[in-house]
Amino acid sequence: MNDSRRWEASAGRGAGVLLLLACACAAATDVVVYDDALQSGWQDYSYGGGSNFSSTAQAHGGSQSIAFAGGGGAGAYNAVSLYHPADYTTAAYPTLHFWVHGGSSGGQQLYLFLQDANGIVAQAPLDAYIAGGAIVAGTWKEVTVPLTGGALAYSGPYRRIDLQSDSNSAQPLLYLDDISLRAAATDAIFANGFEGTGPGVPTLVQEHDVNVLSMPSDRFTWRDSSNRARVASLAHNDAGAGPGGTQGGELREFRYETAGGTRVVRASGSGASGFGYVVSHPNSEAYCTPGHGDTSSLGHFRSGTWTRLFEGRHHAIFRFQSTYPRYCTTAPPAVAYDLPVTIDWVFATGRDHPLWALTWDLSGVPVDALEDDSRAPYGELLFDGSASEGAHATIAGVGWGDRYRFTTTSAPATYNSSWTWNSPNTIPYVTLWTGAVDATMGTVQTQPITQQDAGGYFGTGRWNSTSAGGAACAAGEDGASAHLLPCSYNWPYQSINYSMGAVIGAGDNTPTNNTRLAWGTNFGFLGQAAYHIHGSAYWGGPLPDATAPGWPKKSYSVFVVLGEHSADPVGATVAQMEVVQGLSLAASIGSVAGSGPAGVNRADTRAYVPAGYDPVYAALTFVASANALDASIGVGSGTLRKPLLVVRSYTSAGYPSVVRLNGSPLAADVDYFASRRAGANELWLTLNRDLAGAANRLEILP
Numbered sequence: 001m002n003d004s005r006r007w008e009a010s011a012g013r014g015a016g017v018l019l020l021l022a023c024a025c026a027a028a029t030d031v032v033v034y035d036d037a038l039q040s041g042w043q044d045y046s047y048g049g050g051s052n053f054s055s056t057a058q059a060h061g062g063s064q065s066i067a068f069a070g071g072g073g074a075g076a077y078n079a080v081s082l083y084h085p086a087d088y089t090t091a092a093y094p095t096l097h098f099w100v101h102g103g104s105s106g107g108q109q110l111y112l113f114l115q116d117a118n119g120i121v122a123q124a125p126l127d128a129y130i131a132g133g134a135i136v137a138g139t140w141k142e143v144t145v146p147l148t149g150g151a152l153a154y155s156g157p158y159r160r161i162d163l164q165s166d167s168n169s170a171q172p173l174l175y176l177d178d179i180s181l182r183a184a185a186t187d188a189i190f191a192n193g194f195e196g197t198g199p200g201v202p203t204l205v206q207e208h209d210v211n212v213l214s215m216p217s218d219r220f221t222w223r224d225s226s227n228r229a230r231v232a233s234l235a236h237n238d239a240g241a242g243p244g245g246t247q248g249g250e251l252r253e254f255r256y257e258t259a260g261g262t263r264v265v266r267a268s269g270s271g272a273s274g275f276g277y278v279v280s281h282p283n284s285e286a287y288c289t290p291g292h293g294d295t296s297s298l299g300h301f302r303s304g305t306w307t308r309l310f311e312g313r314h315h316a317i318f319r320f321q322s323t324y325p326r327y328c329t330t331a332p333p334a335v336a337y338d339l340p341v342t343i344d345w346v347f348a349t350g351r352d353h354p355l356w357a358l359t360w361d362l363s364g365v366p367v368d369a370l371e372d373d374s375r376a377p378y379g380e381l382l383f384d385g386s387a388s389e390g391a392h393a394t395i396a397g398v399g400w401g402d403r404y405r406f407t408t409t410s411a412p413a414t415y416n417s418s419w420t421w422n423s424p425n426t427i428p429y430v431t432l433w434t435g436a437v438d439a440t441m442g443t444v445q446t447q448p449i450t451q452q453d454a455g456g457y458f459g460t461g462r463w464n465s466t467s468a469g470g471a472a473c474a475a476g477e478d479g480a481s482a483h484l485l486p487c488s489y490n491w492p493y494q495s496i497n498y499s500m501g502a503v504i505g506a507g508d509n510t511p512t513n514n515t516r517l518a519w520g521t522n523f524g525f526l527g528q529a530a531y532h533i534h535g536s537a538y539w540g541g542p543l544p545d546a547t548a549p550g551w552p553k554k555s556y557s558v559f560v561v562l563g564e565h566s567a568d569p570v571g572a573t574v575a576q577m578e579v580v581q582g583l584s585l586a587a588s589i590g591s592v593a594g595s596g597p598a599g600v601n602r603a604d605t606r607a608y609v610p611a612g613y614d615p616v617y618a619a620l621t622f623v624a625s626a627n628a629l630d631a632s633i634g635v636g637s638g639t640l641r642k643p644l645l646v647v648r649s650y651t652s653a654g655y656p657s658v659v660r661l662n663g664s665p666l667a668a669d670v671d672y673f674a675s676r677r678a679g680a681n682e683l684w685l686t687l688n689r690d691l692a693g694a695a696n697r698l699e700i701l702p
Contacts, residue, residue: 048078070165106137275379312675370527396435428454455492555599582636
């Protein structure tokens with residue numbers, strides 16, 4: 001097929017328009033062409049039939065994509081054609097970027113045409129620009145087209161993009177989604193890989209069905225609070241056993257930028273590798289079902305289901321669901337139960353750390369039949385960036401927060417490390433770090449311990465003290481000798497407490513490079529009508545005896561924190577959760593949400609404390625009025641950094657026309673990052689601003 005014939009086929013509406021207009025969009029930010037619908041003034045000039053701009057069969061982001069069946073009959077050499085009435089230029093927007101899905105067949109052939117007001121200015125086969133070199137069945141493939149180089153090699157204005165079927169025979173259905181023009185500044189960021197920074201901020205990218213560490217996964221790439229790329233890969237939990245016997249349902253790889261380049265954090269390779277699955281222990285094994293399995297098995301040995309719950313321009317929620325076996329009951333006869341488990345992972349442009357939210361569902365178990373703990377999230381990641389478990393750096397220190405903050409003060413961490421446990425604490429957390437490599441990993445709860453109990457066991461007798469007071473584990477309790485750190489079974493959060501030394505008591509000065517990290521609660525947290533909270537007198541603690549419900553459902557959320565230890569990202573996250581507790585929210589148009597779901601995948605509700613703060617997704621939550629909001633965010637103390645807002649009752653089919661902070665208009669994708677969650681009638685918005693003081697007025701206009 002010659003070029004003249006291609007032009008003849010593509011000479012649709014607007015091909016002969018001569019008027020040149022200056023594009024008002026030529027700022028150094030990406031331009032969205034298609035995202036569930038055409039955006040930014042782009043129009044559908046497709047010809048020859050075969051295109052559907054609102055297909056719900058596949059979606060890379062959001063809920064819709066462009067379906068296209070090429071070639072055949074009267075539709076031979078038909079095309080998806082995108083037209084804008086004003087010119088863009090390669091100087092400002094040198095890159096076309098989108099995703100293509102091959103449907104059930106793959107292998108489709110497309111030809112790309114670039115046109116200005118007078119006709120075709122550049123053309124090339126599309127395959128050379130597709131990741132992997134071809135359209136593939138059942139998989140989204142990234143397409144990056146540098147307009148000024150390669151076969152196109154064009155410099156100048158353009159206003160029309162045609163993706164034409166390169167066959168006069170019928171081609172199978174394919175899908176196109178998340179089409180954008182990358183600004184020159186953004187293009188430079190990607191040219192430098194993960195180490196690049198700059199003013200251009202791409203959308204959050206969710207890649208479907210990619211292979212990561214030998215497991216099918218979804219991969220999320222977003223920009224953090226410093227406009228640096230972070231990448232998280234979540235292994236699907238329905239594809240069969242992976243390395244170490246894992247069934248997936250967990251974080252298997254994480255990438256972020258350091259001063260020395262990109263750090264790649266991988267699953268450890270052991271049976272406990274990966275991070276973000278559930279583990280639980282019974283208080284007693286006196287009444288267990290005959291021939292039962294492991295009473296505290298690793299949750300990633302169970303397969304389940306996964307759901308792309310929300311795929312927005314800048315925000316995403318990925319859900320895992322499975323069941324977790326419990327074999328031991330509090331009284332005979334022993335009965336085995338499978339507890340339904342729901343885990344949501346939340347990613348957001350402008351946020352450094354993914355949020356992990358959990359619900360245990362015990363409603364199918366008789367109340368008080370179980371007396372179990374929760375050690376979720378659980379797992380092992382080589383958080384220093386080492387390539388193998390054996391190469392991981394020695395653990396330099398361990399820390400946690402219950403009612404007081406514990407930290408080792410000598411390195412490396414051993415059972416005889418010195419420590420302090422004497423600074424009052426409100427936000428529960430646990431962390432490990434290395435010294436030879438500047439790296440840390442931790443988890444931080446989204447609400448105070450007084451609102452959501454955390455930590456467990458009997459070791460609270462040393463609260464508000466230091467190792468100067470002597471051994472926290474007496475002779476004979478952990479082995480032959482006494483040692484300074486609490487006994488291994490008495491750490492409020494599980495981490496390396498069972499890994500230091502070949503034999504506990506005989507290796508008290510032996511460090512470890514194991515990276516086990518887990519949460520902790522008291523027994524009864526799962527199953528009891530009322531269990532005794534951490535630190536209460538029932539457990540020998542200094543607090544008055546107090547209880548909390550452990551049935552019928554239990555939910556909580558934590559941030560999964562990875563970064564350089566010198567920057568103390570765990571401490572910074574704890575500090576932000578403390579700032580949140582001092583917020584005062586109000587609204588003159590719309591309202592402050594007073595309550596919401598008590599956890600992920602729950603219909604029952606909880607009151608928000610403070611009003612408007614949803615601890616499930618760690619979001620400031622409002623309710624729009626006619627898609628508008630005029631709100632005040634008062635910060636009692638400290639600085640609130642780049643908050644996430646969720647605006648309910650947002651039913652508009654588009655994004656806000658105006659967003660203002662303290663009277664000043666904000667630029668989309670620069671000053672704020674917005675996503676429409678259409679199915680829930682919500683607008684998610686990360687504010688790319690830090691807030692302080694009592695007067696921070698935010699206006700969102702439809």
